[in-house]
Amino acid sequence: DQQVKQNSPSLSVQEGRISILNCDYTNSMFDYFLWYKKYPAEGPTFLISISSIKDKNEDGRFTVFLNKSAKHLSLHIVPSQPGDSAVYFCAASGSSGDKLTFGTGTRLAVRP
Amino acid sequence: EAGVAQSPRYKIIEKRQSVAFWCNPISGHATLYWYQQILGQGPKLLIQFQNNGVVDDSQLPKDRFSAERLKGVDSTLKIQPAKLEDSAVYLCASSLGGGVSYNEQFFGPGTRLTVL
Numbered sequence: 001d002q003q004v005k006q007n008s009p010s011l012s013v014q015e016g017r018i019s020i021l022n023c024d025y026t027n028s029m030f031d032y033f034l035w036y037k038k039y040p041a042e043g044p045t046f047l048i049s050i051s052s053i054k055d056k057n058e059d060g061r062f063t064v065f066l067n068k069s070a071k072h073l074s075l076h077i078v079p080s081q082p083g084d085s086a087v088y089f090c091a092a093s094g095s096s097g098d099k100l101t102f103g104t105g106t107r108l109a110v111r112p
Numbered sequence: 113e114a115g116v117a118q119s120p121r122y123k124i125i126e127k128r129q130s131v132a133f134w135c136n137p138i139s140g141h142a143t144l145y146w147y148q149q150i151l152g153q154g155p156k157l158l159i160q161f162q163n164n165g166v167v168d169d170s171q172l173p174k175d176r177f178s179a180e181r182l183k184g185v186d187s188t189l190k191i192q193p194a195k196l197e198d199s200a201v202y203l204c205a206s207s208l209g210g211g212v213s214y215n216e217q218f219f220g221p222g223t224r225l226t227v228l
Contacts (some may be wrong), residue, residue, distance in 0.1 A: 043203055100157065102155045104154050
C-alpha cells in the first residue's frame with residue numbers, strides 16, 4: 001500500500017525555468033509534509049516542509065504548495081539551476097510522531 | 113557540527129552470510145532511525161529508537177534483522193542470514209526527538225549492501 005506517491009519518475013527542465021514536482025498521498029492522518037533532496041552516494045537532505053494548517057511555504061527559490069482536499073502537494077523551484085539536479089523525495093508524517101513515509105522519488109535534470 | 117556517520121559505505125556478501133552496519137548519530141539527538149532503500153523506491157523505516165528504547169519496529173523482518181542502540185548513542189543493524197532481496201542502501205538518520213510532534217531527520221550517507 002503506497003501511501004505517498006510520486007507518479008513522475010523523472011523530469012527534465014531548462015536552466016532558469018520552473019521545475020514542478022508533484023506528490024499525492026492517501027492517508028488523511030498525515031499532517032506534516034516534507035521534501036528531501038538526494039545526490040548520488042549521499043543520504044537525503046531536508047529541503048522544505050509544510051504543516052497541514054498551511055497551504056503554502058516558501059524558502060528562497062523553493063515553494064511547497066499543499067491542497068488538502070485533493071491530498072496533493074507540489075514543490076516549485078524557480079529559477080531552476082544545474083545544481084538542483086538530484087532525486088527529490090516527498091515524505092509525510094502523522095501527528096502521533098515523527099515517523100516518515102516516503103514516496104518513490106522523482107529524478108530532476110536541469111539542462112544548462 | 114558533525115553529521116550522521118555510517119560504516120562501512122559499501123559491503124558485498126554472499127547469501128546466507130551475516131553482516132553488520134554501524135551508525136553514530138548527531139550528538140544530542142535522542143531519536144535514531146534505520147531505513148532500507150531498495151533501488152527505485154523511497155526509504156522504508158525498519159526501526160526507530162528513542163534513546164535506547166525501541167519506538168517502532170513493525171517493518172523490521174525480525175527473523176533475520178536485529179538492531180540495538182546501547183547507551184542511547186551508537187547503533188548497529190545486523191542481518192543474519194542475508195537474502196538476495198536484502199540488497200539495498202541502509203540509511204541511518206537521527207533527530208532531536210524529546211516529545212516534539214515533529215523533528216527534522218538528518219540522514220547519513222548510507223551503506224550500500226550487495227548480496228550475491
